[in-house]
Amino acid sequence: MAGVSMKDIKNRIKSMESTKQITKAMEMVASSKLRGAQERVIASRPYFEILYKTMHDIVEANTDLSSVYVQPPRGEKTCFVVIAGDRGLAGGYNSNVLKLAQSMMQGKEAVVLPVGKKATEYFKNRGVSILNTLYPVSEDVNADACFTMANGLCEEYRKGTFDRVVLCYTNFVTVLTQEPGSLPLLPLSVAVGQKQPQGGKMLTMYEPSSVSVFNAIVPEYLGGVIYGALREALCSEQAARRTAMDSATKNAEEMIEGLSLQYNRARQGAITQEITEIVAGAEQ
DSSP states (O other): OOHHHHHHHHHHHHHHHHHHHHHHHHHHHHHHHHHHHHHHHHHHHHHHHHHHHHHHHHHHHSHHHHHHHSOOOOOEEEEEOOOOOOOOOOOTTHHHHHHHHHHTTTTEEEEEEEEEEHHHHHHHHTTBBSSSSSSSOGGOOOOHHHHHHHHHHHHHHHHSSSEEEEEEEEEEEEOOOOEEEEEEEEEEOOOOOHHHHHHHOOOOOOOSSSSHHHHHHHHHHHHHHHHHHHHHHHHHHHHHHHHHHHHHHHHHHHHHHHHHHHHHHHHHHHHHHHHHHHHHHHHH
């Protein structure tokens, strides 16, 4: 009986060693991707900041900006752009942002634009109305795709398909901390005409008009916001996966250590039993 028990323990040790090798490899891959993802997050910020400043310069110079993008919502139907990952094994990364989006939809007329396999599967399985499934793999969504997405959202918004647009994604804080959050995209909450240009300040002339320029910039602005959020989300996913795989590797090591101790005790017990049986046989 002791031999069978030892065999089972040995098989479990081999299984845990294989698991440890896999989790360690995944941790190393995630660490490698994380470095590149952090660099892309930093590189994506200047474009967004310049667009943001330009938009607010236009708004500050106009006491009456008659753009559809700054008008009060016509209704309550909301389009949620939800960014999640393509794979699991990343701790609570996917579940946290999906639960946030789901909670925000409660009691509202909503449509979802999912980005990433996990978001697409999640909302399909729950019967939520989906705008389109053009972005099933978040890692494949580049800057061009983000601007195409933004143009599509703006077009549907102008047509009245929905009245609000909200972005749900995960914000990268540190390697150990990632926070799911939301950001309202449309209508834009800008204080039209609240700040007048000071005397002596040179005014910028826009052709054909400031409203036309503003309306042309909005899709670019939204594309920059979505691209920045996507970079944050992908960076958060790699950080969460690295942390999860590091924890899994440590747990595997602890289990191997415990199983090895159990194996040695069983082996020692089997040897003691054999010696006892030999001694007993010799005395007879």
